[in-house]
Amino acid sequence: MAHNPRLGIWHKTTLQAAKEQDHQQNQQNQQNQNQQQKTYQTTSVAGQKRQLNESSFPPRPLVKRPTPSHQSRELPRLAASRISYAGTSAAASADEISEYSQRRLLAATPSSTIDPLLSLSHPVYGLSDQLVANFSALGIKTIYPWQKQCLLGPGLLRGEKNLVYSAPTGGGKSLVADVLMLKRVLADRDAKALLVLPYVALVQEKVRWLRNIVAGISRKEPGERRPDAPKLWASRADEDTVRVVGFFGGSKIRATWADFDIAVCTIEKANSLVNAAIDDCSVSNLKSVVLDECHMVDDGYRGYLLELLATKLLCLDQEVQIVGMSATLTNISLLKDWLHGHSYETHYRPIPIEEHLVYDGKIYPAGTTASLVKVAATAQRGGGRTTLSSTQVQPLKEISPSAHKEFRDPVVNAVVALANETVRAGYGVLVFSSSRAGCETDALLISQVLPSFSEAEPDVQERRSDLLGDLRSSSTGLDAKLEQTIPVGAGLTTEERELIAGAYDAGVLKVCVATCSLAAGINLPARRVILHNARMGRDLVGPAMLRQMRGRAGRKGKDEVGETYLCCRQADLEAVVDLMHADLPQISSCLISDERRIRRALLEIIAIRLATSREALDDYVGRTMLSFSAEAGSIQENVEESLDELQKMDFITVDQFSNFEATRLGSAIVSSSLDPEDGIFIHSELKKALKAFVLDGEMHVLYNFTPVQDLEGVTVNWRVFWNEMQQLDESGMRVMNFLGLKPFIVDKMLHGGTLKETTAEGKETAWRYHRFYLALQLRDVCNEIPIHRVAQKYDMPRGSVQTLAQTCQGFAAGMIKFCEAMGWGAMAAALDHFSDRLKAGAKADLLALAKITFVKSRTARIFWDNGLKTVAAVANADPSELLPVLMQAQPNKARLEAKDEQKYRDKLLAKARIIADSANRLWQIEMRQEIEEE
Template identity: 70%
Template sequence: MSKPLGVWHETTLHQQTIYQTTTVVGLKRNIDDVHGAASAVPAPKQTSRPSFIAPRGPPRLTASTIKCTRDAPLGPSEYSQRKEFASTPRCTQDASLSLSHPVYGLPRQLVANFSKLGIQSIYPWQKHCLLGPGILKGEKNLVYSAPTGGGKSLVADVLMLKQVLADRDAKAMLVLPYVALVQEKVRWLRNMVEGISREALGQGLKDDNKTWARRSDRDTVRVVGFFGGSKVKPTWHDFDIGICTIEKANALVNAAIDDCSITRLKIVVLDELHMIDDDYRGYLLELMATKLLCLSQPVQVVGMSATLTNINLLKTWLQGHSYETHYRPIPIEEHLVYDGKIFPADTTTQLLRAANEQLKSGLQNTQSQTQSQVLPVRVVEPSAHKEYKDPVLNAVVALATETARSGYGALVFAGSRAGCESDALLISRAMPTLNEADPVIQEKRLDLLGDLRSLATGLDRILEQTVPCGVGFHHAGLTTEERDLIAYAYDAGVLKICVATASLAAGINLPARRVILHNARMGRDLVGPSLLRQMRGRAGRKGKDEVGETYLCCQRKDLESVVDLMHADLPQISSCLISDKRRVQRAILEVIAIRLATSRESLDEYISKTMLSYSAESDSIQENVRASLEDLQYMGFVTVDNFSNYQVTRLGKAIVASAFDPEDGVFIHNEMKRALQAFVMDGEMHVLYNFTPVYDLGGTQINWRVFWNEMEQFDESGLRVMSLLGLKPTQISKMLHGGSLRETTPEEKDISRRYHRFYLALQLRDLCNEMPIHRVAQKYDTPRGSVQNLAQTCQGFAAGMIKFCEHMGWSAMGAALDHFSDRLKAGARADLLALAKITFVKSRTARVFWDNGFKTVAAVANADPRELVPVLMQAQPTKIRLEAKDEKRYEDKLFAKAKVISESANRLWQLEMQQEHDFDEE
């Protein structure tokens, strides 16, 4: 077997389990068949938890000590940082700093909720921002910038809540760039609206006489998150505040303009607005906001970021007010570390000069006079351990463990997934062992290990070693559940150190007293100034910690570029719409398809409202628009009617309605045309291939040996699919022997995409045949996070494909795909998904509930919580037991859990009954 490509590692689950290999994809099965098939993997039957001893890890190491070189440290001390925060005026000094002040007009319950979440008084800048002319009334757009952790979200939260509480039909949308941020924000806003009743606000329903037919959540403010992996299909009816990723937001706005329901949208918040500059997805943000600016009805657009330099450009574009502040509730103490010496960040330029002079005069090994002028504040002693020989790593370990030993959290940023894991291991070896930790923390760490072990993917072998010592890692190679558990445990102080990639860099609120950067790299490259600022901005977040420090640890050879980076100005934000001609094509195609602009004049007007038109030459924009319109006609997406208006063709409409990128749309169209000519239905591969998402196929790494092996096992039907797609065994064999896929001509690019898509389709086939994610990941040499992403996005993509067929008038194909999409759901174990909505009943626990006869929410709801205790006992993972004495305590704990489960199931069951009523009514 060739060398593994991706990052994957073993988990505690055994590899020997045999999974079904015959297809279940093309066959209709009833739920019991599904159950039967799944029980090929027998659930371990046990009535009590067996104990086992933790695996012996490598020997413990000692972190180097860090010595002070002066009597008093330079820069802000912990005391001065606290003092600065304490000097911020509160509502006792200025009554309008309280959200209960009449000027904000917020309901009492909402103010109480803010207070419960730690916000008793707003900052003066937040007040000025909110009280800008026309802002609270929603009449004026707003763009503002404040440092990381400066409290930007609160301003936007107040504005959104104000709008949706003023009118029960009003909708608000919050757009965030990352799924982790969407999830965090959903939790936060749900807490914020808890207990707020529409009826209490005098917004009773018109159909009050039919209270029995009312949806039980109609009285509340509904906060819903929409992102790639989420199962929910976004419609305005389902939420009051929708929290979306950029792609989902754009699709939602397109659909709402098309069906005219957009009139309900009152406010759109664009958080992390600097993302507009992101070369990959930024243009979608710009497109979406431009559409809002073109609507005849007013929609308040609010944008914010910590890293905006040319805020005026954004202000002009959004035709609103702007506000800038440098206030940070917790000032951050910044440092540079190299060669084991810690310098305050503001002395780095002198330091660099000294280091250069030293080099020039050839005095590397002796103490130069100049260097003595820039004394480090502290020095990390070199380590005697060979594992910590590298001074950068040695400093990272010493700084991280020092923070943890004093009881606080440290967030370490590493440059790659592999770097995260090795740092976590090496740091954990210098941390106190589990037995040395506080008993309460010990218990919680064991619980965390148990929770991780009970996930479908099992417990990662590296986390198994690091978690007992209070260290975790977080990167996109882990599944979302693993990432959630790690972030949650770190937030709760169960883990003291979290090593992460840039996936935790923006927007997230975690308790990091120290942020430590191990080399400030992402992959091979140094990070940019914006990302650096975002990473450092995770330190000292109000409400999580009262003090913040950052340490950028670098190698000597990087010193010059790192010092430049530390002093670099943030780059100016600019539009990415024109950097690729396909983007203007998409911009135009979408507005023609949703009939926002169809004449050349209205299209020009639309383009004149983009941010691009405020920064680029108008001639080049015009030329781009002209060329794009020609291309769109050439590709058959739009036509011109007798009145010189542009009309979308069936294909163009199908692409926009399915939310495909036009280039992906062309690819899919070609693939579907092939499928229409010969759809292979005597096997599963062709169907699965058509359900395999085409986004970012280039990012898929193929292990050609695995590809070859799979192909060798194909029956005649599978081989026929490959030949129809133009995939050749000779090519795979060439690749196996070090060949490369040519991607020069469009045809070659298409062929390459097909190889990649097919490789993913093989993974999808195994997932549908109920092979667990971690096994698929191992088999295809892919990180399990990517396999999970495939499993989560394929259903949404399949729905897009079905829509695409409907719009193209390919109803037979649509119906066939629709039929098979059922199987896709079966692969995702639809039976267990219903149970998994119940609190605490996730993955393995859901399976154990099912196996014990609790197959529906109703069955769980109607059970006595005491009946659930033995089931829960069985579902508990094996766990390291400290002592056997606390069996009773353990049962009590499970009983408490059973009661929560029972309550949750009852709530869900009532909701189900209610919806059945609603359905009957309609």
């Protein structure tokens, strides 16, 4: 038997495979018998430890069926270690009823029959019947007592007071903000609202949620437009509906104030949107701004933008209700004072969480871990393993060692055993790993102990096969690791996370493996959360991040309790225990922790003319959170230095009356959402490009699309750089020469050289090499090379390549705005054309086809090759004529069984109808434009 560790594939002879299959069958039968005897524990926090027999949550029976002929070859099967109770006391109470049994629901959470104010239909909330019905349809039939108390805070429902509140993850905190925001929007037909979230995935999820909430709601009834209200844009056909639009870095949507009623934005987009609205005086209709995860105001990288955004709103001479919320706020009083609002804090969670530490194959309740450190330290001094006496801390459960070499590491063994136990009890599990490589390893190992594809129920088999088909058809293709793990119900949240997350939420997948950094960017509650360790890369996570990960445990409506298991090694034990018991850090302003931030703050308010005199500038600074947490003397000193620097950079000027005004360059930097320091570099690069822009190729445009943020973190494979440089045409080499990139430097770096970045000039030179290397990847993406091949070529994760492409789309939009603001119209037009190519991942001839729903890159090329070269051609084709083309577009699809083949054709035919409808809409728009031009 041979094993290729790179591919993770086992090669067996037929005889070996048959013997192993018999052996695995015997192992599985024994494992099933053990499983029937094993209990699955839940615990309470009411001072009593009780266990719930697994029979109270009976798993679905495992039905064995033959593997379909089209199913991918499964991984070799392994057996997970057994988890058993460590003492008789736990086993003796295993048959008792859980503290969180549904029969205790009434006592735990009052219903609206006891307290009428727990119903959103109560007149005090002033919500329309349709809105209440929409909430009910999405499962929100009553609210919690804390939500009632929070909403009824002074002046909140009337929009007269700002609000800052803190509630645990899973405690229902979003509903309070949703109600307050929707009241403002529905009270006035011209009202606008912003909802600010830190991550793109959360923006996309929230857009879908809000569109369901406002479906079918008319804005006619809440009140007609005031006679004196300004009309800033023309009437639209759908002005009585509530339009929810998402704005984020990779989207091509231009952030215009007239195109939405509720804008769901990333932090950067929200700040840009407010800047533009203040500048063109359209901000007067803004009535509500929700800052989710507002503890990120303390984030060292982008948190200061939240402070800039909120401070500008506080400076407006109009009523804008600001609602800030978070699960990890400590000094909430600081935010309350800064925002001049009401504060509310609760620790209520409808699904309680039982926390555990897993160490050396034993599971300890979190409350006993302080004693565990002392025991481990004593054992380490004695040079032996930890031996516990009857007077020392006792584990709750023990995980037996594994005979498999793959599970010899006790941490890996614990992660796999805990995940396996959860799935076989019928629940979902979320595993956090410290790196992408760790995710892949964990997912593969867990998948080898889970029930096989053939043991799943028929509907689950079909849905998992459909998921594999959707992933194969995606722009990134199907990851080899996912192809192995999905058939048994495990997935990784990588660039395919939307499909994976949807399948996990629907129960198609039982295990989802994610990196720690995605903890705050996904909303996937699980019965059990397992932390492979408490690290993000090499560093321990902070208390706030740990709380984010542990807060994903427990599904309302599906689980009675949530469980978290933090696995750690002996070397990390003391640090991990300290982390588990650490208080959340106090938040503070980041504005003067880096001098660039206060410069950007001042440049923005001058450029949008919110403050142009020194008195107005001082008033603005006095409204920042910084003024509530730093000494006035140090603030004033930083303001003086920053204003001097902005003048030296030629970003602002001062007239004879001491009034400030942004220069054309300063305004361009603000409109393109650049940091001032990055703006200097970009301006220099574009000014040179204006003198000799290389238009007979793609590299110069793509180079100017590449972001300048975090270029120091770009890892260049100089061998790949050298190989690609050798294949550049004459146009590409002219771009390199124009940028000052020398082939001998690339050769030097290939043989172990270093780029000197000790001076400003050396740093900029290094940036150019890094940007050009990334531009090479963008070139391949724009020329229809699949992302997984680009990733393989440059030895990068596929997610990194796709993230680069999406980030560049947002950066390109900023560059176009920069050129327009500088009066460089021709340059802006050239960049805009390539922006469309980057979004489509296709050459210029496919741009029109790529606008059709489901027709991207590879599919568009196959349409073109089959004679469907225009939108009109697709629009006029019968869906049945599109079916064979779509079948041709499916990558590496093996022949299916007859019954599955028909089902597959039916699904593709439904997809063809959607494509035809989309093409028809686009064709009608084209025809209308042609008529108008005539």
